[in-house]
Amino acid sequence: MDRPTIDHRGPEFAALAKECLEDIKAVFQTEHPVLIFPSSGTGAWEAALVNTLNPGDRVLAFETGQFAILWAKLAENLGLKVDMVPGDWRHGIDPAAAAAKLSADSGHEIKAVLAVHNETSTGITSDIEDLRAAMDNTDHPALLLVDAVSSLATAAYRHQKWGVDVTVSGSQKGLMLPPGLGFNAVGPKALEAAKTSTFPKGYWRWDDMLAFNEKGFFPYTPATNLLYALKESLAMLREEGLYWNVVDRHARLAEATRRAVLGWGLEIWAANPGEYSNSTTAVLLPEGVNEAAFRTLVLDKFNLSLGAGLGKVAGKVFRIGHLGDFNDLMLAGTLAGVEMGLELAGVPHRKGGICAALDYLTETRKQ
Amino acid sequence: MDRPTIDHRGPEFAALAKECLEDIKAVFQTEHPVLIFPSSGTGAWEAALVNTLNPGDRVLAFETGQFAILWAKLAENLGLKVDMVPGDWRHGIDPAAAAAKLSADSGHEIKAVLAVHNETSTGITSDIEDLRAAMDNTDHPALLLVDAVSSLATAAYRHQKWGVDVTVSGSQKGLMLPPGLGFNAVGPKALEAAKTSTFPKGYWRWDDMLAFNEKGFFPYTPATNLLYALKESLAMLREEGLYWNVVDRHARLAEATRRAVLGWGLEIWAANPGEYSNSTTAVLLPEGVNEAAFRTLVLDKFNLSLGAGLGKVAGKVFRIGHLGDFNDLMLAGTLAGVEMGLELAGVPHRKGGICAALDYLTETRKQ
Numbered sequence: 001m002d003r004p005t006i007d008h009r010g011p012e013f014a015a016l017a018k019e020c021l022e023d024i025k026a027v028f029q030t031e032h033p034v035l036i037f038p039s040s041g042t043g044a045w046e047a048a049l050v051n052t053l054n055p056g057d058r059v060l061a062f063e064t065g066q067f068a069i070l071w072a073k074l075a076e077n078l079g080l081k082v083d084m085v086p087g088d089w090r091h092g093i094d095p096a097a098a099a100a101k102l103s104a105d106s107g108h109e110i111k112a113v114l115a116v117h118n119e120t121s122t123g124i125t126s127d128i129e130d131l132r133a134a135m136d137n138t139d140h141p142a143l144l145l146v147d148a149v150s151s152l153a154t155a156a157y158r159h160q161k162w163g164v165d166v167t168v169s170g171s172q173k174g175l176m177l178p179p180g181l182g183f184n185a186v187g188p189k190a191l192e193a194a195k196t197s198t199f200p201k202g203y204w205r206w207d208d209m210l211a212f213n214e215k216g217f218f219p220y221t222p223a224t225n226l227l228y229a230l231k232e233s234l235a236m237l238r239e240e241g242l243y244w245n246v247v248d249r250h251a252r253l254a255e256a257t258r259r260a261v262l263g264w265g266l267e268i269w270a271a272n273p274g275e276y277s278n279s280t281t282a283v284l285l286p287e288g289v290n291e292a293a294f295r296t297l298v299l300d301k302f303n304l305s306l307g308a309g310l311g312k313v314a315g316k317v318f319r320i321g322h323l324g325d326f327n328d329l330m331l332a333g334t335l336a337g338v339e340m341g342l343e344l345a346g347v348p349h350r351k352g353g354i355c356a357a358l359d360y361l362t363e364t365r366k367q
Numbered sequence: 368m369d370r371p372t373i374d375h376r377g378p379e380f381a382a383l384a385k386e387c388l389e390d391i392k393a394v395f396q397t398e399h400p401v402l403i404f405p406s407s408g409t410g411a412w413e414a415a416l417v418n419t420l421n422p423g424d425r426v427l428a429f430e431t432g433q434f435a436i437l438w439a440k441l442a443e444n445l446g447l448k449v450d451m452v453p454g455d456w457r458h459g460i461d462p463a464a465a466a467a468k469l470s471a472d473s474g475h476e477i478k479a480v481l482a483v484h485n486e487t488s489t490g491i492t493s494d495i496e497d498l499r500a501a502m503d504n505t506d507h508p509a510l511l512l513v514d515a516v517s518s519l520a521t522a523a524y525r526h527q528k529w530g531v532d533v534t535v536s537g538s539q540k541g542l543m544l545p546p547g548l549g550f551n552a553v554g555p556k557a558l559e560a561a562k563t564s565t566f567p568k569g570y571w572r573w574d575d576m577l578a579f580n581e582k583g584f585f586p587y588t589p590a591t592n593l594l595y596a597l598k599e600s601l602a603m604l605r606e607e608g609l610y611w612n613v614v615d616r617h618a619r620l621a622e623a624t625r626r627a628v629l630g631w632g633l634e635i636w637a638a639n640p641g642e643y644s645n646s647t648t649a650v651l652l653p654e655g656v657n658e659a660a661f662r663t664l665v666l667d668k669f670n671l672s673l674g675a676g677l678g679k680v681a682g683k684v685f686r687i688g689h690l691g692d693f694n695d696l697m698l699a700g701t702l703a704g705v706e707m708g709l710e711l712a713g714v715p716h717r718k719g720g721i722c723a724a725l726d727y728l729t730e731t732r733k734q
Binding site: 304329358361 | 668694700702718721729
């Protein structure tokens with residue numbers, strides 16, 4: 001992306017955009033359109049809502065963590081009514097709770113279900129396929145809108161097969177890019193809903209965007225240089241092996257991270273092993289440890305940025321990110337920084353967590 | 368350096384060159400001129416020889432490893448007569464052997480002593496201060512020419528205080544740059560010798576170079592973009608703390624590396640702890656291990672480039688580099704790659720060398 005910006009109304013740009021718009025579909029596992037906004041993931045959240053719903057509509061959401069809360073708050077700011085299923089932040093979405101809510105909604109007031117696939121704040125991945133099945137069993141017509149910001153290209157994700165209506169994502173996680181691109185993968189039912197949506201909207205309009213995209217253009221100035229980067233990112237993912245090689249790499253590095261955490265005698269925040277995240281691991285610190293001081297020490301001494309606890313878990317957990325352009329030895333360096341940081345900060349722990357991680361990495365490299 | 372190339376006869380270039388030529392002196396610890404050639408370190412070797420000596424002159428060298436041999440071969444190619452003190456490649460230069468050779472040379476036929484400060488091929492650093500003292504004790508007038516290619520900005524080096532006549536170096540080691548710049552730090556005695564040197568020379572002429580450098584220019588096209596990079600590299604070294612912070616960082620990472628090697632139950636190739644290198648550690652593999660296959664496995668599985676054994680030690684040792692833009696967690700990743708590689712290649716070793724390294728790194732971070 002470190003190249004001069006080309007004319008976004010010229011033929012060179014059209015070829016680039018058409019290639020990106022086509023090739024990004026494989027990452028979402030869909031044959032339907034994917035729209036690319038010059039925006040953050042939050043913008044893509046808003047685009048998903050304002051194109052498919054109407055002001056005053058009721059939506060169902062699940063309190064799985066900080067990002068679920070933020071998406072619900074955005075929906076409320078837009079004038080939607082959010083029915084939030086409470087949660088303890090240590091579990092993913094409960095499909096049975098979703099089914100109960102939808103079954104009870106005999107008047108079909110709920111127009112959409114908002115689900116965060118991977119909660120970056122807690123390191124918990126919800127099962128979208130199960131959620132879809134639970135929704136289908138109720139014969140409720142609500143749309144399924146999924147936030148796959150931090151799961152795209154890190155965990156298995158199948159927009160079309162799972163029957164997701166809109167998948168929201170961003171450029172700065174599994175796609176390995178700087179922030180600045182927001183994505184909406186849209187299914188036929190969502191496109192149908194968009195025809196009658198009455199939200200006032202300009203920037204986020206799907207119809208304009210899709211019409212321009214046909215010819216490789218955008219209705220307004222696109223993030224041109226980020227599209228150079230996206231083209232390269234998609235090539236890198238293909239070279240590694242879309243789909244499963246990329247997912248397997250993340251799963252393996254995540255498991256190694258968890259072995260280190262258990263090796264240190266610390267607790268993985270996620271309560272359910274079936275919901276462990278491929279992209280982030282949140283670690284519960286022992287009572288009395290100053291979480292901010294620990295992270296500050298690790299940053300100062302080792303130039304390693306650990307994630308803070310967010311929202312409800314602020315001060316209780318820290319987060320280890322292990323996604324994107326990331327490999328065995330980068331993880332080893334990361335875990336070394338955490339282990340040395342635990343020692344230097346006087347956090348009660350057992351030494352040698354990194355060895356447990358390396359044992360697992362070695363064992364799984366034997367094939 | 369990823370910027371357009373400027374006119375190397377213009378005022379912007381002159382300011383850049385003057386700054387680099389002045390600021391590089393602190394790295395060599397000298398107040399005398401340092402010349403910068405668009406060349407590799409081998410070019411800087413040649414420049415040191417052809418400016419100070421005459422065809423047919425005798426020089427004294429020490430077989431400390433592969434680079435000592437290569438420098439001697441270059442000298443022979445130029446028509447110099449090389450008196451090589453044999454060595455077992457596990458020890459640095461023996462000052463007593465140098466003194467004996469010079470004392471025996473009552474006719475002062477030996478015009479220069481060629482010393483490699485840090486042997487990259489073996490991970491052994493010779494004591495240049497002791498060598499100088501031994502030479503001084505003999506009252507022999509031979510010049511002292513030192514190769515500091517892989518020691519500059521990694522180990523303590525004092526061109527002026529130690530009385531080195533020419534120090535040769537390159538851009539691609541402690542200076543953290545791509546290859547492409549060769550350096551000659553020159554002392555007054557070397558400049559005096561240059562006045563009467565009869566070697567045919569054009570590119571390597573010090574007199575032309577020094578005359579142009581006065582005004583911030585070069586006699587021919589300089590490696591302009593590498594000079595942008597050198598300016599930044601010198602700023603980085605100053606920010607970290609020239610002189611001792613940079614050296615201490617390398618010494619600490621080198622010691623951690625050696626603790627890992629000993630933790631694996633492997634042997635450090637360097638025989639004398641006083642000569643351990645700050646920049647490279649050569650590790651002796653157990654009898655029967657295929658060294659090339661081991662390094663290939665580590666490269667394939669972990670994208671980690673270990674150094675091959677060179678020359679006499681080819682197939683016997685591998686080398687871990689730990690110099691330049693390198694920190695605790697990069698070393699942890701490196702050692703993790705070696706440890707997992709040893710396991711996967713079936714090299715007899717004890718596990719947990721990395722833990723010994725991390726213990727040391729943690730302990731020395733407590734201050």
